[in-house]
Amino acid sequence: MTAARPRRPRSRETLPDYLLSEQQLEDMYYYMLLSRRLSERMMALQRQGRAAFVIAGAGQEAAQVGAAMALKKGTDYLAPYYRDLGMNLVYGMDAREAMLNLLGKRDDPNSFGRQMPSHWGNAARRVVTQSSVVATQLLHAAGIGLAAKLSNDPIVVLTCCGEGSTSRGDFHEALNFASIHRLPVIFYIQNNGFAITERTEKEMAVENVADRARAYNMQSAVVDGMDCVAVYQTVRPAVDQARRGGGPFLIEAKCYRLWPHSSDDDDTRYRPRKELEEWAKKDPLVLFRARVETDGIFPREDLDEIEARVEEEVRDAVQWALMQPDPAPEDALGYVYKEL
């Protein structure tokens, strides 16, 4: 840990330009940064042969953290997709757990080495694990929303997928179902420009995923997914409205996948270097830091301190997780059926 340095306590008062407090802004930066630095180390571990597979959300941190912060943590359900590390960090996962999950270690609280990495599931935190079949979790979210509605439980379910997943039938069946029954579900689509290798124009004939909501008589919005504050400001009212019984909402966060699809993908085969350089200028971490620095929310040293803290947490998590035990072979058995 870095040496403690006296600093001004963070205010919890809402800043008018942000609709967020200083403390929330600090949290935002921390979670986005932690997500990115963890992902970088995960990719390095994969290249070293220590992790089998990495799928990350670099470029989507603002979209994830801003949206998750608009929820009631631990009360509202999250049915995320495999890039949503940032969301899970907001929902309580720490750096060590993230590494246990990547390495499929025995004590990974998501699945104890049974599920693929990044298919997070934590019943206590109300995070529902997804299948690798994309968009299937949108239906689970609709069902949870139905249960909440039938039980008069004022919770909201936020479920995520990429724009590529919106071509699947389950996406449309989920929107239709949620809209017919006016369920408290936020369909949060992170449009990162690529369905693995395919560009958006090969996936859909409409300009925005949000346009698809109209067919289901569902409200929708498009937000700049590279801007964490804008994301929060868009998602929060939709969540509040859904909680009050206003029905489902589709939000499309336009962002950009800065990395290849996964550790198994070579994006130089389909993405020009120049395009990547242009988008790197809009890196959500860079944008966020520039904005709060310019606005004088925190002194530069405080932001540097957050960076140092995150570096240290990630370093510690990797060293610690690598030494944790793997499951024993007999752990492959059990939990096939729930016993009465």
Next chain:
Amino acid sequence: MAEMRMRDALREALREELRRDPTVFLMGEDIGAYGGSYSVTKGLLEEFGPERVRDTPIAESGIIGAGIGAALGGLRPMVELMTINFSLLALDQIVNTAAKLHYMTNGQMHVPMVIRMASGGGSQLAATHSHSLEGLYAHFPGLKVVCPSNPADAKGLLKRAFRDDNTVVFIEHTANYGFKGEVPDDPDFLVEFGQANVLREGSDVTIVGYSGSVHQAMRAAAMLEEQDEISAEVVDLRTLRPLDMDTVVRSVKKTNRAVIVEDAWKFGGFGGELSAQIMERAFDWLDAPVARVCSKDVPMPYNRDLEFAALPSEEDIVEAVLAMF
């Protein structure tokens, strides 16, 4: 005890479970106002209201996926799919999520859901309505598979399904809906899973079946007794997962012969699994190779004569038995 048809027994089970457990609700195509394609849910909308008897869009994956979510949210959904052939549209949700969630989360989550669907031929509904895919569902660890042959079992097994914390695939043969039988009216009447039923005792051959084929097995057993003085024992499996092989093996050790009857295809089918397990556990007791009487290796045709030609008959069972002597 009251005599009723299987569809009425199923409805009684649903009614009793809806009354007993406020977390139970029903969801499916045409199950509300219309009362279900096979009239199983008739009258339940009027009694329990649209929140608990819910009509859904025609979207099989959607119905099952939403059912999974509702189960995760603390309810006990009963989801009806019109036929087993249509359930293939939801196979991903059933197999990749409902059956696996408990395992993948190391026991953190589970999906207590009952999925009802109709199966089987004989009603001239042809190749995309009428197949018998019970064995397909039995293939997947994590699912329980129930196939009742009579009204009492239908009621007791369906009520038992609502008390299970796993996803139960409950498969009803369309030819059985009208089948009459005595049904206990005790609201606590349950039929435990994994307990095969010896419907008829015999000493010369064991005929094993489930769902619709049980009735053919019974008719064949009567024919064998009358025409050939062969005493056949008939075992109704009732559930394929869990599977009560002990009862089957005990019977085979007594009769020394086994014939497996199912409406499904022979190739790669559930009968092959039964045959292998009989071989593994009772090889030394067998006086003849295990025989399988199944449907022909074709998609189900429409024309009545063609359909009967494709399905196994009691004559086929008699023939298979006689070939063992």
